[in-house]
Amino acid sequence: MQTQSNLTPRLCARWALPAFSKSSLTEKTMFTKFALAAILCLTMTVAACGMATPTSLTATPIPPTPIPADTATSIPPTPIPAETPTQPPPSPAAMPASAISLLANENEGYALRYPAEYHVVLFGRSICFTLAQTDGVPGTCHVADGLLEVSDMGGRTLANVADELAARANPTIPVTRTEAKIGGEDAILLDNIYSYDVLRQLVVIHHDRVYVFTFLPWTERFDEFQRLQRLYATLTESFTFLRAP
Structure with a gap:
């Protein structure tokens, strides 16, 4: 038994080279038949290729990587020393006469x-x-x-x-x-x-x-x-x- 893939070249050859008499066909008729044969041959070839069993792809799920929460860093405040108040200058009245x-x-x-x-x-x-x-x-x-x-x-x-x-x-x-x-x-x-x-x-x-x-x-x-x-x-x-x- 011949498979469809083996018949395809023969059918294409048959349609591509039909028997005709140059005296009975015009150039227009010859061009038309040649074009129809080429289209039919291409269609059958694509159908034969499509008979192959497709291979299914299975997606492998990737579990999400857990992201640890940011750890807050506590920075202790820098103590600011209290300013030493400036002592006012002594009043001239408080200074000794000398x-x-x-x-x-x-x-x-x-x-x-x-x-x-x-x-x-x-x-x-x-x-x-x-x-x-x-x-x-x-x-x-x-x-x-x-x-x-x-x-x-x-x-x-x-x-x-x-x-x-x-x-x-x-x-x-x-x-x-x-x-x-x-x-x-x-x-x-x-x-x-x-x-x-x-x-x-x-x-x-x-x-x-x-x-x-x-x-x-x-x-x-x-x-x-x-x-x-x-x-x-x-x-x-x-x-x-x-x-x-």
Whole structure:
């Protein structure tokens, strides 16, 4: 018995090469029969191939891999030590009399007291307060902790002078202004003046003169900041204008 797969070539050959007479068929008829034979041969070949038994594929299930839950790590907080409060400088009134010296400058019309540990150096119309052994040499004022500069008012107001001082500071850091009193006159206290150092300045006008106090470096990072605070308190609390003759 011949199988369908063995018959397929023979049937294809039979249809592909039919007996015909060139005199009885036109070219159109020949082309039509040849095309039909080729289609039939292709169809039978595909059907024969499809008779093969398909092989089934069985999917092997893969069990999911369990993912352990994240383990929370406890980080203990870092204890922050409490800040030690800065002790305020002693008031000049609480200091012994031997620790305070008196200075009167009649030419510039003022008097004040200052800690006796400081040396006072006169330069021009101004003075500075320094701890250096100076013997009165003005050149040591570049290491001074405090200065008092006197100049003529020249038609300026208190606000004008404060603006001039603030303009010398770093423009990216705002200067803090506080109203104050010194020697019975209105004054302006300037803080956060970042210039050649960190400055605190106090400006006051009396009659036709401008008085500018400068303290530096005015920062708590300064090792001797309490001493500088004591200098500031002693000078400003004792400062007095002398009566004009």
